[in-house]
Structure formats: C-alpha cells, structure tokens
Amino acid sequence: MTEAVAETVPANISDADWAAAARTIRELAAEGRVLLICHVNPDGDALGSMLGFALGLRRLGVRRMQATFPGPFEIPEPFTALPGLDLLVPEEEAYADPDLVLVFDVASESRLGALVDRVGTAGATVVLDHHASNTGFGGVNLVDATAAATSVVAEELLRRLDVPLDVEIAECLYVALATDTGSFRFDMTTPRVHEMAARLIATGLRPGEISRRIFDSRPFGAMKLFADVLGRAQLDPTAAAGHGMVWTYATLEDLDRHGQRPYVLDALIDPVRAVAEVDVAVVVKQTGDAEWAVSMRSKGAVDVSAVAVALGGGGHRLAAGFTGYGTPGDVVFSVRQQLAAHLIA
Ligand code: AMP
Numbered sequence: 182m183t184e185a186v187a188e189t190v191p192a193n194i195s196d197a198d199w200a201a202a203a204r205t206i207r208e209l210a211a212e213g214r215v216l217l218i219c220h221v222n223p224d225g226d227a228l229g230s231m232l233g234f235a236l237g238l239r240r241l242g243v244r245r246m247q248a249t250f251p252g253p254f255e256i257p258e259p260f261t262a263l264p265g266l267d268l269l270v271p272e273e274e275a276y277a278d279p280d281l282v283l284v285f286d287v288a289s290e291s292r293l294g295a296l297v298d299r300v301g302t303a304g305a306t307v308v309l310d311h312h313a314s315n316t317g318f319g320g321v322n323l324v325d326a327t328a329a330a331t332s333v334v335a336e337e338l339l340r341r342l343d344v345p346l347d348v349e350i351a352e353c354l355y356v357a358l359a360t361d362t363g364s365f366r367f368d369m370t371t372p373r374v375h376e377m378a379a380r381l382i383a384t385g386l387r388p389g390e391i392s393r394r395i396f397d398s399r400p401f402g403a404m405k406l407f408a409d410v411l412g413r414a415q416l417d418p419t420a421a422a423g424h425g426m427v428w429t430y431a432t433l434e435d436l437d438r439h440g441q442r443p444y445v446l447d448a449l450i451d452p453v454r455a456v457a458e459v460d461v462a463v464v465v466k467q468t469g470d471a472e473w474a475v476s477m478r479s480k481g482a483v484d485v486s487a488v489a490v491a492l493g494g495g496g497h498r499l500a501a502g503f504t505g506y507g508t509p510g511d512v513v514f515s516v517r518q519q520l521a522a523h524l525i526a
Pocket residue numbers: 288292450475476477493494495496497500501502503504
C-alpha cells in the first residue's frame with residue numbers, strides 16, 4: 182500500500198474490525214431487516230452519514246431497511262432536501278427486533294433514547310462513530326477519533342463493501358463532512374478530508390447550493406431570535422483560569438415569541454464562539470421546565486469534552502455538550518466550576 186492510499190484510510194480501526202463489520206453486513210443485510218439509527222436531535226453528520234450509508238445498502242440490493250432517530254420526528258429544515266429521506270420512519274414504527282442495527286454518530290447509549298433497547302434485541306449491532314468518548318457499546322465498533330466526521334467511517338465501509346459512490350450517497354456524506362468540519366474550517370480538516378470531499382464533489386454534487394442550504398439560510402424570525410439571545414450574552418473574562426468564557430441562553434418562550442423550532446438554535450453557537458476575548462463559548466438552550474441542552478466550544482485552552490463528561494454529557498475536545506438542570510445561571514455556574522480543572526496543557 183502506498184503512502185498516499187494509507188493517508189485516505191481512517192486510522193484507529195483494526196483490519197479485523199473492518200472485516201467483521203463488512204462480514205456482518207453481508208451476512209445479515211441481504212435477507213434480514215436492517216435498522217439504521219442516529220443520535221437524538223440529529224445534526225448533519227448524524228443524518229448524512231446514516232442516510233448516505235442507507236442509500237449505499239440500497240445499491241447493494243438491501244430491501245428491508247428503515248432509518249430512524251429517537252425523540253420527536255422532526256427533520257431540521259436545512260436537511261429536508263437530503264436524498265434518502267424516504268427511508269426515515271418515526272421511532273414508534275422502527276422494527277422491534279431487527280436482524281441488524283447500524284448506529285451512526287452516537288458516542289454512548291444515552292444518545293439513543295428509547296431506541297437503546299434495539300442494541301439488545303438486534304441480531305447484531307455495528308457502530309460507526311468518531312467520538313473519543315465512545316463507550317464501545319456495539320458488537321462491532323468502528324470508532325475513529327481522528328476522523329473528522331462519522332461519514333468518513335461510513336465512506337470507507339461502503340468502499341469495503343464495493344459500493345460505488347453516486348451523487349445521492351455523496352450529497353449525504355458531504356453534508357455530514359461539511360457540518361462536522363464547520364465547512365472545512367476546523368483543525369481536523371486534514372488532507373484526508375479534502376481528498377474525501379474531492380471524491381464526493383467529483384460525483385457532480387453542487388457544494389455552493391448545499392452550503393447555502395445547510396449554513397446560510399434561516400427564517401427572518403430566527404434572525405430576530407438570534408438578536409435577542411445574542412443581546413443578552415455575558416462575558417466572563419476570569420473563567421477558565423483567565424482564558425475566559427462567553428455565554429448566553431435561550432428559553433422556550435424565546436422560541437415561541439419568534440415562532441421558531443428548537444433546532445434553529447443549533448447555529449447560534451457560531452456567532453458566540455467568534456468572540457475574540459475568550460476561549461470558551463457556552464449556549465444554554467431550554468428543552469423542558471428546568472432542563473437545558475448545553476453547547477460548549479473551546480478554541481484550544483480547555484478540553485470541553487472532559488467538562489461535558491464531568492457533567493453527564495460528551496463530545497469532542499473542542500466541541501461538546503450535556504443536559505443541564507435548574508436555571509441558566511445554575512447551569513453556567515456548573516460549567517464554570519469545571520473549566521479550570523480541564524485545561525489543555
Ligand atoms: P452540539 O453543541 O449540540 O453541536 O454538540 C457538540 C458535540 O457534543 C457533539 O459531538 C455531540 O455529540 C456532543 N453532545 C452534545 N450534547 C450531548 C449530550 N447531552 N450527551 C453527550 N454528548 C453530547
């Protein structure tokens with residue numbers, strides 16, 4: 182194998198695991214019922230890697246197949262044009278005892294909601310993921326923490342199954358890759374990422390149109406909502422041993438007032454993490470009475486994944502989250518207390 186080829190193959194997954202995954206899929210998918218699952222509140226990588234892989238299985242001739250995710254059956258507007266959406270079913274309709282379960286972009290069973298029981302009822306479970314915090318809950322675990330997105334793992338597994346890329350598979354995998362690299366801006370945007378993007382774009386997809394849809398399009402009401410929420414952001418320069426933190430919060434009432442769905446807030450972390458004076462950005466988003474989904478980002482001084490794990494969540498070193506309880510102030514206080522203990526040397 183040449184150096185150039187080695188560079189395109191995800192690291193950290195053994196040949197034995199790749200072979201076990203391919204063998205399991207070949208044995209069970211042709212005649213059996215296949216259930217693909219991604220994480221709750223699915224993002225571009227969760228949906229894109231899952232649907233891209235599902236379309237690949239369809240090309241292999243797999244007929245009995247469903248894709249699903251836990252929680253409310255709502256596809257964020259930016260992803261409503263993804264190929265393969267016809268394969269999606271609400272969790273209530275998902276096979277109760279599938280022959281094969283394939284899990285995408287899920288670091289731990291807590292991200293599977295009520296679908297977690299399928300890991301037990303399925304004939305076999307193959308996990309495709311790229312979170313360093315992955316707990317290895319599958320029968321076969323294809324986890325590469327150096328991969329920029331789960332779709333990197335999905336593309337390689339499709340290659341090993343001899344499924345050629347077509348423009349629909351490629352669009353799904355591209356949305357996933359673009360989402361998790363912040364549109365090819367983050368540090369994990371390696372030569373390998375650009376080589377994969379080149380293979381995907383070569384199928385004929387339209388990167389400009391896809392980027393506009395997933396990054397640069399939102400309702401007027403969402404812009405007004407962002408204005409309110411950004412307007413109440415607070416700077417905390419002494420947090421994280423002086424590296425500093427900026428934070429804000431959004432309530433269900435904020436969403437209501439502007440007639441917006443919760444997923445529009447996923448994009449709000451981007452303007453907040455742009456604040457130059459500090460390292461850490463935190464957005465606290467209400468999901469229930471005293472329950473909040475917390476998004477954290479670091480520019481490199483703090484391992485926010487470790488902070489998230491300490492608070493019951495997970496993620497990547499520079500992008501992580503958890504579920505917080507109480508008031509936004511309580512939640513941010515709990516983050517602040519953890520920051521100095523998780524500085525990156
Ligand atoms: P987000 O801020 O929602 O974009 O999430 C950033 C990263 O943190 C993603 O890789 C998520 O998988 C992870 N993450 C977010 N919330 C949680 C949670 N409640 N539990 C575990 N991981 C999470």
